[in-house]
Amino acid sequence: ISLASHIGDYQFDNLLLNAAGVRCASTEELDKILDSDAGGCVTKSATPEPRKGNESPRMKATSMGCINSMGLPNHGLDYYLKFATEKQGNHGKQVILSVAGLSIDQNIEMLKKVQASSFSGLTELNLSCPNIAGKSQLGYDFEAVRDVLAATFKFFKKPLGLKLPPYFDFNQFDGIADVLNDFPITYINSINSIGNGLVVDPETESVVIKPKGGFGGLGGDYVKPTALANVRALRLRLKPEISIIGTGGIKSGKDVFEHVLCGADLVQIGTAFGFDGTPIFERISKELTELMAQKGYQTLADFRGKLKTI
Numbered sequence: 001i002s003l004a005s006h007i008g009d010y011q012f013d014n015l016l017l018n019a020a021g022v023r024c025a026s027t028e029e030l031d032k033i034l035d036s037d038a039g040g041c042v043t044k045s046a047t048p049e050p051r052k053g054n055e056s057p058r059m060k061a062t063s064m065g066c067i068n069s070m071g072l073p074n075h076g077l078d079y080y081l082k083f084a085t086e087k088q089g090n091h092g093k094q095v096i097l098s099v100a101g102l103s104i105d106q107n108i109e110m111l112k113k114v115q116a117s118s119f120s121g122l123t124e125l126n127l128s129c130p131n132i133a134g135k136s137q138l139g140y141d142f143e144a145v146r147d148v149l150a151a152t153f154k155f156f157k158k159p160l161g162l163k164l165p166p167y168f169d170f171n172q173f174d175g176i177a178d179v180l181n182d183f184p185i186t187y188i189n190s191i192n193s194i195g196n197g198l199v200v201d202p203e204t205e206s207v208v209i210k211p212k213g214g215f216g217g218l219g220g221d222y223v224k225p226t227a228l229a230n231v232r233a234l235r236l237r238l239k240p241e242i243s244i245i246g247t248g249g250i251k252s253g254k255d256v257f258e259h260v261l262c263g264a265d266l267v268q269i270g271t272a273f274g275f276d277g278t279p280i281f282e283r284i285s286k287e288l289t290e291l292m293a294q295k296g297y298q299t300l301a302d303f304r305g306k307l308k309t310i
């Protein structure tokens, strides 16, 4: 039984990755992921310069997942570009470089730097950070997405993925797919956290995180049905040359199976990886392998995208 998969020309021996933002801000954390059973890693989304991020408390775990308003704390693009360039492809492990500018200009500036670098891996443009006060998620402005992609593909010739926010309406699925299908995108990654949720503590009668009055992105059990819907809706709408990474609500082999059934080529684990650490990649690989064996599947392609309707 094989858990191997690919995105464009990039081979992954195991379809499991961390999700950007979780235990991946330092080279030590990133090396731990590469040394685990994960098929590769993705960096914390980088901004042009290092950032401290939002005030703490800025992340809170709950019984159903977590809420965060980190505010893009990261060591800056050069730090991650250096790591990714050194580690890309070692021992067959892919390093995905995530970038999240605070403006279209910053995105272009960073992608120009990546294009000019010797980095040969996948770049993930994050269009969906929900936690910068005063900034809305670019992924919800379809014409702005079209503008940044048109500007990007004038000069960017390396493989590019997009980290998308969750969509909640068929008009939105249609709208974003219409834009994406016009460009040579290597993959889309759905979903980022469900933005601007609110967790309340009835004991203290207070919010639980400090930034933005307690509003933050939701991950974990809260988001799995939305994540599966976005993977499925975009698989059905996007041209086949655009691959899909499924992210959201994964904490077991069964959850991975559901994402692949909906069309995912790779999957990323955020909240549950935050709780369990790198052993989760071995546990989930075992669970998925056992599930596939029970069902008589040898490869992911045997069931990818084959969700039945009734």
Ligand SMILES: O=C(O)c1[nH]c(=O)[nH]c(=O)c1Cl
Pocket: 021, 045, 068, 069, 070, 071, 072, 073, 100, 126, 128, 129, 130, 131, 192, 193, 217
């Ligand atoms: O607050 C963050 O750093 C953050 N938090 C998220 O849940 N998604 C993102 O893309 C980012 Cl960039």
